[in-house]
Amino acid sequence: MIHIGLTGLGDHPDVYQSSSSAKEKLKDYSMHFPIVELDASFYAIQPERNICKWIDETPETFQFIVKAYQGMTGHLRGKSPYDSPEEMFNQFKLSIGPLRDAGKLAMILMQFPPWFDCKKENVDELRSIRRHLEGYDIAIEFRHQSWYAGELREKSLAFLRDLDFIHTIADEPQDGDGSVPLVAVSTSEEKAFVRLHGRNVGGWRNRTGDSEAWRKVRYLYNYSDAELEEIRTVIGGLDSSTEDVYVIFNNNSGGHAAENAKRLQKLMGIDFHALAPKQLDIFEGE
Template identity: 30%
Template sequence: MGDILVGTCSWTDPALVRSGWFPTGQRDAEGRLRYYAGRFPVVEADASYYALPQERVSRLWVERTPDGFTFDVKAFSLLTGHPTRESVMPNGLPADTKDRGVLDEVWSLFAAGVEPLRRAGRLGSVLFQFPPWLRPGDRAERILAQTARRTRDWPVSVEFRHPDWWRSDRDAASTRALLAEYGMAAVAVDMAQGLPSSLPPVTPVSTSRLAVVRFHGRSTSWGRGTKEDRFRYTYSEDELTAWIPRLRELAERVERVHVLFNNCCGRASVGAAEQMDRLLHADRSRT
């Protein structure tokens, strides 16, 4: 059975920093990461979505975490087709996805930024979270093929946000096959159901290396409202317990399962991760 690693989708979220979860004396950048890494084995670095990762910072992350600690790194917004502010673009480049020269430089800088993690064996995956307007079809397949060429030899996971990727058994089979062709790990999500943007509660496997489950919370404000509205959610023990057999089943099929909580509002994400870890340990002791 593969390992199940539980963590959160950020350790730097301002609401978490303000919550008091980090103890006094460990609230600077170094202290926060060291404290987090002493409690969880994996984290998703989401700051790389908003600005390109820096090689110097990645080296510090390696130095400040124990051997075996794993980072999933979220791909920069320009690389997944999301709107990108000109102010975060490097070297005064325009945020133009149609300019091959711009894309070449951004890809190169992103690769350099995560290389210390990859070289140290700490890079669990680079998460490509594609926008909700990317539907299945020829254009999407071209984008995925281009992404695969750019990320050759990287560990990659993919979260599609349009429901059509997983809506029916036939859709799901096609999506799994497409990801498997490129050796990319499929990302499952837990979120509110019954909304137009709701993704079906599937747990696909597209590579034996890794499966990822991201818990977004079950707020009915998903797709509208403020960020806090969308992610404000506290999981109940029953909701987490219901996932235990599904996570165990995934672990029987892959080498590692990453379970990441994205309900980043105050202590909600770390609280849910801590509770999920306890439930998994309790379940293991009974078997």
């Protein structure tokens, strides 16, 4: 089964009803898509009340891909609010516990920074993460090319398979060492994960040092029909060998993600069922 959705709860004005308040955005979103990537969890481990609210606002079959807290993937700058890695991981597990109990946790996404390269220290870190999160479905997204260089590519994929990790298949601008190739290989028979960042090569580079401005253009991209056809072929290949394929559009900067996702859905002839009821689908013609 193929599941298509977007990154973030509040970045997609095209799917919100004009009369909706900020608190109703997730309800509106769940009228259109069966999954969402929860990115608030990257910036802070979420309190249980937030998680329970999101569970109550979505249909029974709705699924969340939870992005791991930044302290768990080496992104955190400054002092950690937790006394130890054990405390941090335990708090994260407590936070997502209600999602797991409700059957709404699709997977945990662990996206590593560009400096997380293929070396023994980082391989050991992945082993440690598996011990901390034993029994959870975990998607690993590499952002350093060394994991895919030469013979290391097959070794990296085999390593993910051995630790029961889901390999995140990323579509992103190809900018030398600053990006990873699209490697359409699933390391799990149950779940495959495709994450679409767009192909804005110019925006992918941070030449000015202005990180805030860079974030605004990094994911500024509108996929063409031809590019979505390429992605459809990739997804079709994964669907033939994997039980569930999760597809997330992360090209949010210009508001293209929702329309692109709807276009891909139409291209693939997919009709999502058990969504929240809606009065009007703004993406469909009369």
